[in-house]
Amino acid sequence: MNKKLNFLESSFCKVLRPPQLNLRIIKPSSMAVFAFVLFALFIVFAGVIYDLIVEPPSIGVEYGFGNERPVTILKGRLNSQYIFEGIDGALFYLLGSLGLILIDQALTKERREKYGKIMFYTGVGLFACSFVIIIFFIKLKVPGYLKR
Numbered sequence: 001m002n003k004k005l006n007f008l009e010s011s012f013c014k015v016l017r018p019p020q021l022n023l024r025i026i027k028p029s030s031m032a033v034f035a036f037v038l039f040a041l042f043i044v045f046a047g048v049i050y051d052l053i054v055e056p057p058s059i060g061v062e063y064g065f066g067n068e069r070p071v072t073i074l075k076g077r078l079n080s081q082y083i084f085e086g087i088d089g090a091l092f093y094l095l096g097s098l099g100l101i102l103i104d105q106a107l108t109k110e111r112r113e114k115y116g117k118i119m120f121y122t123g124v125g126l127f128a129c130s131f132v133i134i135i136f137f138i139k140l141k142v143p144g145y146l147k148r
Helices: 002-015 030-046 048-054 083-106 113-141
Strands: 060-064 067-071
Touching: 030 048, 030 083, 048 083, 083 113
Parallel strands: none
Antiparallel strands: 060 067
8 A cells, every 4th residue: 555655656746846936934023923913912802703793783872861872881781792892992901001011111221211211101101091991991881890
């Protein structure tokens, strides 16, 4: 059996010769890989897979006092979401992550002092704002969260 396979392989290679290709392997830059990973995390955190399967509405409507008002956060239901709610949550997770990255980059010794301070305070601001807004979103989703 093995001899037959070798014979077929050798005869096939004699009849059809593969071309000699000089291919280069393209290596993406580290920033391109980082941007791709960040975009993939944004898609996952936004709940795009959930949105494709369940097909929720993009925004909801709240009725009160004879008028309608649009809402983007589905209050009181932890296991479902509007499309904009997922995008908002992912955006603020992304901003918090970028804040942590800025803080890390600001603390490297290669940065000039002026730019390091600007990056550090910008990173702290981004992280703090995103943390406060995400806690606000959680309080809207889960009534009575962080109350005793």
